[in-house]
Amino acid sequence: MTLVLEAAVLGVLTGGVYALMASGLTLIFGVMRIINVGHGALVVLGAYLSFAASRSLHIDPFLTLVITMPVMFLLGMVLQIVFIRPLKTDREALSVLVTYALALGIEGLLGYFFTANYTQLQAWYDTASFPIGSFRITYVYVFGFALCLAILAVMFLVLYRTTFGASIRATMLNRTAAQLIGIDVDRVSAVAFGIGMATAAAGGVVFGITTAFNPGSHYDLISRLLTIIVLGGLGSLRGAIVAALIMLVSEDITAVLISPVWANFVFFVILVGVLLIRPQGLYGVRVRDRL
Amino acid sequence: MRLLRQANNLKVSGIVVLFAIALALPAISPDPATTNIAVFTMMYIGLATAWNIMGGYTGYISLGHAGFFGFGSYTLGLLLAHLGIKAGYTPFLFVPLAGLATAVLALAIGWFALRTRAATFVIVTIAFMFMLQLLAENLVGLTGGGGGLSFPVPPWGGDYFNTPYYYAMLALATLGLAISWRIRRSKFGLGLLAIRDDEDKALAVGVPTRAFKLTAFVVSATLVGMIGGVYGYYVTYIYPQFVVDPLIGISMVLMVFLGGLGTISGPVLGALILEPAQLWLAYNFGASRLYLVMYAAVFLGVILLLPRGIVPSLVELVERWRARTGPSASAPSKAVAP
Structure with missing residues (x-):
């Protein structure tokens, strides 16, 4: 029983990181109606940038976010303008291919610069732990969870308390109508992609401290992130967060009760079950001709 | 006239x-170096054609076809192993059985996945592919898990080795093209195109959209499964990440997009251009990871410069030229397929 409880706590803590990464992905979908298959590669890119920065500047991995988040934000805007904006027809399908190509390109470049060997970000708290009741929790999970909560809170504040956030939400609701009332949809899209990438950078740091990664790690990551946002309902931030928690908790409990090799599988089973009843996902809106 | x-x-x-x-x-x-390229090119002609039957005609983009490819591969390998089939020509006779098994799987997956549309469908197919990969890895007793599965190695030697595989791939590609052509000219095919243009309207005018989509999905997956079977026998050793490879799934999609989505000749043209190019890049730059970067660059170039594909762009060009010269020219139509 304690094992299950421990797994559940750990699941919630790591779930926070996935919630952050998935909300970037679902935000991008909501604003642009594109599936960013490259999101996993962007997270891995963020992890490598932090790796390089903390190595060369000798600073704490979390501190590198001060550099990597703005860098990734700008890079995201550039990528959106160069590769996503030119897609006029058949956006959904073509965007999958374009972002997949971006993922391959990033994987190739990272492999060229950092080799295909596994690395991991290092900090004093990556293995140090503290006791809670009968089990111990590694500091990094708590720090990571707190970081992700903070960033998610900022994201929600921007989205729901600022004018620019209102224009992002308007674009998510109805792109054409948003354009009609004078919202610069192209600018909103670029910024949304930038925000998505900045959150990927933050997720990448936590991912990089808790997991050994290499340039090919993005496949595993993206398959998880995509299933999370489908379970939550495409374009729903709340859905992404809830689904991320469901995924990680169910995975960790399965790992304890059955076997770690079946951990991923259980989430797929949950996904199939939910989609059978609600094809639009937990919080998705059923728009007949869209989803 | x-x-x-x-x-x-x-x-x-x-x-x-x-x-x-x-x-x-x-x-x-x-020469084996050439026939090796020919086997893979023919394989991708078949795969792209098969994918196009679903993705091109109905507009439902499946990124999970690599799952069916790997499933067909494993099915044939396991059949051969458990029935104790000797290497030679007999294994080819079991390829349709691998196809049949893939059809059953596709029926189940399609029944479920086709409840969703557009973006959700894309992601659900990806999820199913990773699920199959995971199963292949975890069901160690059946598939051998990460240790992989060996096929019997045929006794053919030298220049001849690739030839039977080449003809097997050619036969499957021809079958795929014949089916694709037949569908394109049938009422069923019209129904599929109607689904692509506007699914709700198609349903309203009496197209049994669910049955049509599912049929196209199963036909497409079955062909892919059979090709996967031949591939497994050709490479003689498979493991989960190698046959359920997202790159295989995305390659067939890219070829269809390059040639022309929903056309009959487009997938063939796309495969003829891209697969040799891909093999050449892998051969020359495979050691450094730059191979992936170059592939990505080709990929991005294709989509950004030719979003509609080569064949539709050419058809449009010819029609514009016809419309300008001579009164005998037919009215320019918006038809996509030649």
Whole structure:
């Protein structure tokens, strides 16, 4: 029983990181109606940038976010303008291919610069732990969870308390109508992609401290992130967060009760079950001709 | 009218000549390096054609076809192992069985996945692919898990080794093209195109959309499964990440997009261009990871410069030229497929 409880706590803590990464992905979908298959590669890119920065500047991995988040934000805007904006027809399908190509390109470049060997970000708290009741929790999970909560809170504040956030939400609701009332949809899209990438950078740091990664790690990551946002309902931030928690908790409990090799599988089973009843996902809106 | 018949004759003779070249290829150039490229190119002609039956005609983009490819591969390998089939020509006879098994799987997956549309469908197919990969890895007792699965190695030697596989791939590609052509000219095919254009309207005018989509999905997956079977026998050793490879799934999609989505000749053209290019890049730059970067660059170039594909762009060009010259020209139509 304690094992299950421990797994559940750990699941919630790591779930926070996935919630952050998935909300970037679902935000991008909501604003642009594109599936960013490259999101996993962007997270891995963020992890490598932090790796390089903390190595060369000798600073704490979390501190590198001060550099990597703005860098990734700008890079995201550039990528959106160069590769996503030119897609006029058949956006959904073509965007999958374009972002997949971006993922391959990033994987190739990272492999060229950092080799295909596994690395991991290092900090004093990556293995140090503290006791809670009968089990111990590694500091990094708590720090990571707190970081992700903070960033998610900022994201929600921007989205729901600022004018620019209102224009992002308007674009998510109805792109054409948003354009009609004078919202610069192209600018909103670029910024949304930038925000998505900045959150990927933050997720990448936590991912990089808790997991050994290499340039090919993005496949595993993206398959998880995509299933999370489908379970939550495409374009729903709340859905992404809830689904991320469901995924990680169910995975960790399965790992304890059955076997770690079946951990991923259980989430797929949950996904199939939910989609059978609600094809639009937990919080998705059923728009007949869209989803 | 005469002009039209002439054009038709030209088309038929063109197809006959191309097919004759394809048949004679191993005799023209028996060197294994060439026939190896030919086997893979023919494989991708089949895969792209099969994918197009679902993705091109109905507009439902499946990124999970690599799952069916790997499933067919594993099915054939396990059949051969458990029935104790000796290497040689007999394994090819079991390829349709692998296809049948894939059809059953596709029926189950399609029944579920086709409840969703557009973006959700894309992601659900990806999820199923990773699920199959995970199963192949975890069901160690059945598949051998990460240790992989070996096929019997045929006794053929030297220049001849690739030839039977080449003809097997050619047969499957031809079958795929024949089915694709037949569907394109049938009422069923019209229904599929109607689904692509506007699914709700298609349903409203009486197209049984669910049954049609599912049929197209199963036909497409079955072909892919059979090709996967032959591939497994060709490479003689498979493991989960190698046959359920997202890159295989995305390659067939890219070829269809390059050639022309929903056309019959487009997937063939796309495969003829991209697969040799891909093999060349892998051969020359495979050691450094830059191979991936170059592939990505080709990929991005194709989509950003030719979003509609080569064949539709050409057709449009010819029609514009016809419309300008001579009154005999037919009215420019918006038809996509030649």
